[in-house]
Amino acid sequence: MKSKIFFNAYRWFEFLSYNKINILIILEISKYLTGLSNLTIFMPKNSHKLKSMGVNEAVNALGALAQASRLSVFKLLITKGKTGLAAGLIVDYLQQPPATISFHLKELSNAGLIISRREGRSIIYCVNYEKMQQLMNYLLENCCSDNGGKC
Numbered sequence: 001m002k003s004k005i006f007f008n009a010y011r012w013f014e015f016l017s018y019n020k021i022n023i024l025i026i027l028e029i030s031k032y033l034t035g036l037s038n039l040t041i042f043m044p045k046n047s048h049k050l051k052s053m054g055v056n057e058a059v060n061a062l063g064a065l066a067q068a069s070r071l072s073v074f075k076l077l078i079t080k081g082k083t084g085l086a087a088g089l090i091v092d093y094l095q096q097p098p099a100t101i102s103f104h105l106k107e108l109s110n111a112g113l114i115i116s117r118r119e120g121r122s123i124i125y126c127v128n129y130e131k132m133q134q135l136m137n138y139l140l141e142n143c144c145s146d147n148g149g150k151c
Contacts, residue, residue: 053134057112061135064111069096070104077114077127084117084126 053061065071076093077085085093091101105125108114112131116123 053131053138058135058138061111061113061131064107064113067104067107069094069100070108073101073104074108074113074127077125080126082126082129084124086119086122086124088122090125 065074072094073090076090087098087101087105090105091098094101105114105116109116109125113128113135114125115128116125118124
């Protein structure tokens with residue numbers, strides 16, 4: 001039920017933001033609709049301006065996620081947020097050989113789903129939330145359109 005509320009609130013938020021409604025009004029309406037007084041809406045910067053990706057880009061992104069180890073890496077990085085995680089710590093978390101993790105990080109990076117930055121001697125990887133949001137937009141752009149938008 002919680003995910004259904006989140007999805008409906010997100011779709012409502014998306015509709016309102018595309019129609020240039022003030023963010024504070026959106027938050028208040030979302031609080032009212034969900035009954036959650038401490039509701040916080042997570043939305044990446046300028047996500048209302050994001051378009052969904054094209055079919056080839058979506059196929060590349062989904063292909064990168066279509067392997068169990070890469071999906072595990074991606075899900076781990078999602079839990080770490082924008083702070084990310086060093087490659088060595090990813091190896092420790094997932095208990096896989098460094099060469100295997102390096103290969104999976106390269107594949108996710110080539111698909112644009114993760115980004116890296118250097119901090120001292122470490123390379124920190126984190127999710128590219130803009131690209132992830134574009135993929136989500138692509139997957140949901142026609143969601144329940146045959147049912148009048150009701151899921």
